[in-house]
Amino acid sequence: MSPNSAVNGAISQPHAQNDTPTCDRPHLVDSWRAGDIQTQVLKTAKAQRMAEFFSLLGDANRLRLLSVLAKQELCVCDLAAALSMSESAVSHQLRALRAMRLVSYRKVGRQVFYSLLDRHVLELYQAVAEHLDEE
Numbered sequence: 335m336s337p338n339s340a341v342n343g344a345i346s347q348p349h350a351q352n353d354t355p356t357c358d359r360p361h362l363v364d365s366w367r368a369g370d371i372q373t374q375v376l377k378t379a380k381a382q383r384m385a386e387f388f389s390l391l392g393d394a395n396r397l398r399l400l401s402v403l404a405k406q407e408l409c410v411c412d413l414a415a416a417l418s419m420s421e422s423a424v425s426h427q428l429r430a431l432r433a434m435r436l437v438s439y440r441k442v443g444r445q446v447f448y449s450l451l452d453r454h455v456l457e458l459y460q461a462v463a464e465h466l467d468e469e
Contacts (some may be wrong), residue, residue: 388433394417394429400450403437404459407449 370428391397398417402408410428414421428448429435438451450456 345404387434390430390436393427395423396431398458399424399427399431400436400455401463403448403450404456407447409445409447411445 389430391400395417399413402413402416408416409422410424413419413428414424417424428437428439432439435451436455438447439448441447450459
């Protein structure tokens with residue numbers, strides 16, 4: 335509980351149907367603090383891009399692709415074999431991942447090799463995997 339909440343209004347205990355504590359009664363808003371926070375709020379356009387990014391990661395097959403690419407660069411046919419998917423399905427998922435700048439590719443003759451685009455993608459993948467492994 336912040337010092338202001340004790341002065342401006344008590345925080346209620348969680349209700350049986352809603353476990354999120356809320357203010358018991360209306361109170362004055364600290365306009366200086368609210369104004370300071372407003373400058374830190376995520377801009378709508380960036381929030382929309384981030385929502386699209388996380389929505390893209392809401393697909394189990396795309397996450398499986400990232401899990402393999404987090405270990406090594408592979409061609410489409412090897413990815414398809416590793417994930418028991420058709421090459422067409424893998425290519426479709428990789429196109430979506432490329433559009434959001436999560437993976438990159440390089441061609442060697444007729445083969446196309448995919449890898450994670452940069453360390454940020456790897457770090458994001460590892461952080462989420464580690465978080466889910468925590469007890």
